[in-house]
Amino acid sequence: MSLDPIRQDLIPFLASYLPPEQHNIENKPFVTLTYAQSIDARISLGPGIRTSISDVETKVMTHYLRYHHDGILIGSGTVLADDPGLNCKWHPDVAESKLSEYSPRPIILDPSQKWRFIGSKMYDLFKNGEGKSPIIVVSEKPQVEEEYIDYLIIDGHQGRIDWKTLVDRLSNEFGIKSIMVEGGAFVINELLLRDDIVDSLIVTVGSTYLGEDGVQVSPKKAISLIDADWWKGKKDSIMAARLVPRTN
């Protein structure tokens, strides 16, 4: 896949929402929550349907963001539906190259171990030197471990892994200081309520409706945003913001 060059005004627009270069290693990792939605707040046409929302201008932003993070996290629903590559296909200086070195480490939340690395797009990219091997977050030690993978075992409460434990362990055990969360809906809806975990929110809004059967993003409670700013492209807009810290 070849990407269009990044629009130059996107770079200053995103600057204050990216992980700071001097991120204090004592702090929890910097977490950016990012996804693309339709006007009717859908992120895909239906469960398990890979749906393209971003236009070429905003697609390249995803890779620009990947370049700026150590890790890229998705839920099992997304890895099973989309078979994503999760590598970085953008570099400021190198247009076409093996970009494994600049790619974030994929982190897959798969507590019940439904996904297999071998046979996936991620595996092909890794074997080809174009992407990194994933860390799989599981709730118990797998009976059969796949080659090249790191397993992070976290025993969650009723199958739910605690986000604070997860980001702290990714930092302490894997040196991951910045994480880009790409979805899907379950993960996004949980994290929209976690101002203690999420540092930046970057949402692409595509000029399309996906309809009521689509997978919806809508947190359980109303939330407010601060520092909201908008960038306007040819077909999409991007909102960057931060979550309002809770007082209780």
Ligand SMILES: NC(=O)c1ccc[n+]([C@@H]2O[C@H](COP(=O)([O-])OP(=O)(O)OC[C@H]3O[C@@H](n4cnc5c(N)ncnc54)[C@H](O)[C@@H]3O)[C@@H](O)[C@H]2O)c1
């Ligand atoms: N437009 C976009 O930006 C975008 C991005 C990502 C995914 N998608 C779409 O979203 C859909 C998938 O969304 P979804 O909601 O089904 O899946 P998801 O990717 O949010 O994965 C949900 C699963 O992740 C695991 N998980 C999540 N949080 C957990 C926690 N705290 N503890 C333990 N396990 C946890 C569980 O196994 C859960 O069932 C697909 O159709 C995909 O194409 C769209």
Ligand SMILES: Nc1nc(=O)c(N)c(NC[C@H](O)[C@H](O)[C@H](O)COP(=O)(O)O)[nH]1
């Ligand atoms: N920004 C964005 N715009 C979209 O229109 C869309 N569908 C996604 N979806 C995010 C989801 O996680 C995808 O699975 C990966 O973006 C695919 O990643 P690859 O290109 O295979 O590396 N993200």
